[in-house]
Amino acid sequence: MKMNLQNATKVALTSLLLCTTALVTSPAISVSATTSSHKSNWHTEKKWSKKLANAGYVFKLPNAQKGALYKNNGTSYSKNTLEKIINQNTLFKVKNVNVIHNGISVNLVSKDGKYKGYTTYVNAIYNKNLLNEDLQPLIKAELSVMHAKDNGKPTKKLLSRAETLAAGLTGQNRKIALTSIKQLKQFIKRGTMAETPVLLIGKYPGDLLNE
Structure with a gap:
């Protein structure tokens, strides 16, 4: 995928608009059940x-x-069902990511297997670990790196700060942090949405939890 994110806001809004048009206003168009005439588009x-x-x-x-x-x-899914999913803190796993024109569709399955379907990447899911208090300094540091990259500013010192914070964590938090740092380095290298650290989904390119 060659989606350049030097201007993250523009890309995010473009992806959101295209996804919303394809998946929200026209829900009858299913990524998983696309007709043969649409297959070449995704x-x-x-x-x-x-x-x-x-x-x-x-x-x-x-x-x-x-x-x-x-x-x-x-x-x-109905609004009542969605509210039930949220109130029960239902967790999902990503099955695959599909690109439709310049939009994105993400296939999900719930941990209990009860809910399956698709949604958009940039505005409809977030990583539960974004709410982990122990990871907040790291999350803030990684976002600083990504925003610097997007704006063509140096990232070396900011990355070093993030690496130090990751190294200071323990247990499962350390494992999550080191994986995120590895993915962050890929983002610095390539600068595409696909290289967004998994930990930051929901915080980048837009802050879903504070909208």
Whole structure:
């Protein structure tokens, strides 16, 4: 995928608009049940899909208004069902990421297997670890690195700060942090949305939790 993120805001808004148009206002168009006439317009990003799938069941829907989950037949889960999913803190795993024109569709499955479908990447899921208090300094430091990269500013000192914070963590937090730092370095190198650290999904390119 060659999506350049030197201007992250522009890309995010473009992706959001295209995703919203394709998936929200026209829910009858299903990524998983696309007709043969539409197949040439989308493809699966295998590397990106694997990266998100390997994170496991760490993704959540933000709320019934901001998030949307469509069944694979193209119909939407009801607002009551979405509220139930959110109130029960249902966790999801990413099965794969599909690119439709310049938009993004993410196939999800819940941990209990009860809910399956697709949603958009930039405005409908977030990583539960964003709420981990012990990871807040690291998250802030990594975001500083990404914003510097987007604005063409030096990242070396900011990255060093993030690495120091990651090294100071312990247990599962340290494991999450070191994985995130590795992914952050890939973002610095390539600067595409696909290289966004999994930990920061929901905080970058837009802050879903504070909207």
